[in-house]
Amino acid sequence: MGIQERKEREKERRRQQIMVAAKRVFSNKGFNKATMEDIAQEAELSPGTLYLYFKNKEELYASLSLRILQYLLIRVEHVNEEKDSGPEEKLKSLVDAMYDVYEFDPLIIINMFHLQSSETLKNLSPQLMEEIKLLSRKSLGSIAQIFKEGVETGIFIDKHPVALADTFWALFSGVVLWLTSKKIIDERKDYLKQTLDVGFDIFRRGLKK
Amino acid sequence: MGIQERKEREKERRRQQIMVAAKRVFSNKGFNKATMEDIAQEAELSPGTLYLYFKNKEELYASLSLRILQYLLIRVEHVNEEKDSGPEEKLKSLVDAMYDVYEFDPLIIINMFHLQSSETLKNLSPQLMEEIKLLSRKSLGSIAQIFKEGVETGIFIDKHPVALADTFWALFSGVVLWLTSKKIIDERKDYLKQTLDVGFDIFRRGLKK
Amino acid sequence: MGIQERKEREKERRRQQIMVAAKRVFSNKGFNKATMEDIAQEAELSPGTLYLYFKNKEELYASLSLRILQYLLIRVEHVNEEKDSGPEEKLKSLVDAMYDVYEFDPLIIINMFHLQSSETLKNLSPQLMEEIKLLSRKSLGSIAQIFKEGVETGIFIDKHPVALADTFWALFSGVVLWLTSKKIIDERKDYLKQTLDVGFDIFRRGLKK
Amino acid sequence: MGIQERKEREKERRRQQIMVAAKRVFSNKGFNKATMEDIAQEAELSPGTLYLYFKNKEELYASLSLRILQYLLIRVEHVNEEKDSGPEEKLKSLVDAMYDVYEFDPLIIINMFHLQSSETLKNLSPQLMEEIKLLSRKSLGSIAQIFKEGVETGIFIDKHPVALADTFWALFSGVVLWLTSKKIIDERKDYLKQTLDVGFDIFRRGLKK
């Protein structure tokens, strides 16, 4: 291992350290109430150091989204690689993957919607934005692939696979967001899992020919 | 018309004038980037005047959400009052209502998620919060009522009506939010309508016994 | 009574109504925290009306000081007019007068120190300032007159009467202010009267030859 | 000198720098008219820096009062430590101490009355308030000790030492405040010293049995 490589590795470790702290702080306070000072303290670093690893606050935040997208893509591609499964089995696996993604970071789903703000986008480096776009596209593409198979083999109803993928993802994130926000109205906790079950069940039934 | 009544009417007109301006500004810039100064300018009023009609920025923002909830409730209750329609027809009408709600204010769905921030709630008057909670509850209840009829008459699958209502609403808001945010990836506009169609279609199919 | 005179009388009544309200509000909140809106509400008038009777907030405030000065002057001159009393009896009466002045408005003593701010003076009409100056001078002069008699008749120690008058007044307002502010340290109430007694007692003893 | 210690020293220097500037600005404009911007400019620092050293405007202001209380306590305790002096000599020394306190900061006496506002107290950290209370109590206690000795040895009249201490302090601050405010009426400067002399002289005479 060259000295160059060791440095690179060390640098990546620091980035991770900061991101872990940032995730915790953003989760607790939300993007706007969380300060760089908070995150620095959580990471046991100084505010200045954060800027050695991330261009600015927005980019640090976006990096967290990138992380879940990476996780999502791995899980979804894994589903697609199940050679012996048919579309229906894959759809089941996909649902399981979604549960895992939610467990991976229940709050970052909310965060991902932060990216839509045009004001936010202005502060992201084109490079990072490209990466996010790419991962989104790939993940959605991979999900769409499952539906494509189902549609082509005549098992699923005849809709455009991309629209199906979008619907599937929207259902998932919609339930998560809606029930998270419904704490205003209601306060039961396990209810999220139940509603996801109901949602995915209906989706699967509605999808079959 | 008494002088009292005229004043009341004038006052309401001002509130609306401000809300229209606020909606425009918040839509363009998002809650945090929008300044009260911006809104005042848009409304052709002075900043101080805004505070004669709304306690603070958060409450002005929340009032916008209240507005769509009011519209939503009216539309949904109207659906429930269709005496000659069975659950399936009502579900179709409900879908139409959702389209209208979206047309009424495409961005306010996003705004409604702002309400979940505990920091936000602190600055809302209990009165306004109560109203929002009540309207949410009523609307959801009214939607659930449709599903309840369907389940009881054995037309819909046997799930808890409230969970069905939540799923339905989550699907709707999920699609809206997701496709709004997907401008990062894609930029076609009519695609939203199409995806909503796909989503509702699958939902209806999956719901039937 | 002419119509002119009746109007004048009515106007004066309004001024008094406002000043009574202002005194109450300023006493509770202090000059800076009290708003013209507060005072208007207390007076059951609209904010605009206040400005028909007082040039601005500072002037309304100063008018209250004027009021106590008027009361003070009357009481002190009355003491001086006691034809049969010698300086010692008059000093006793003066002490009684001070107690009355304190009862008349315990908090306005504090307020009178507000007048010293040069920023405040800028906003007062020269006319009002002149009146205040005049009353202060007259009251102090009248107090000094008592001491002058005592000094000249050889009953009091040989100091400049004006300095004695200033010392007397300073002792009085010092005790009031200090014990008012001492609520930080201590909290007994009757203690003010006691300390005033001690102070005046020492003063009288020290004054005698 | 360790690096830790040097930093501490540097930090204290900054606090002093700010307090010196604040004293100047508050003296000229009074608490309310003085802006943090003014003080920052006077200190040749940015507004934000002020908040690194003082929690808020009120606390910066109160810190000035703390300073004179510290000075007062040292001077008064020093008087009490004069082993060879009797109560009368100590009272003379106390009077000298008061002159010094006045010279130390002629305007801060006024400032100390600002502390009485309950609105002010709300914004002070409990810690700072405790310190102020403690110093006040100690100083007054130390002054009372002098009078106690005099009363017990039968040299002073038989009054409660605490009441005597309060009267003494009230006389002092009353004269300072009154003559400061009398600039409205009069404008001679040396007159303050003279009146203090008269006041203390009468007080000492009245105190003796």
Added chain:
DNA sequence: GATGAATGAGTATTCATTCAT
């Protein structure tokens, strides 16, 4: 690389005062 003190632009909110009715 790491620090953390300093920066200073940015903003919600208040409130004395005005003026059309």
Added chain:
DNA sequence: TATGAATGAATACTCATTCAT
């Protein structure tokens, strides 16, 4: 006279970002 809605200047405080050490 009286009103009270509207004004808009004024300001404490925050916090992302920088840079000398």
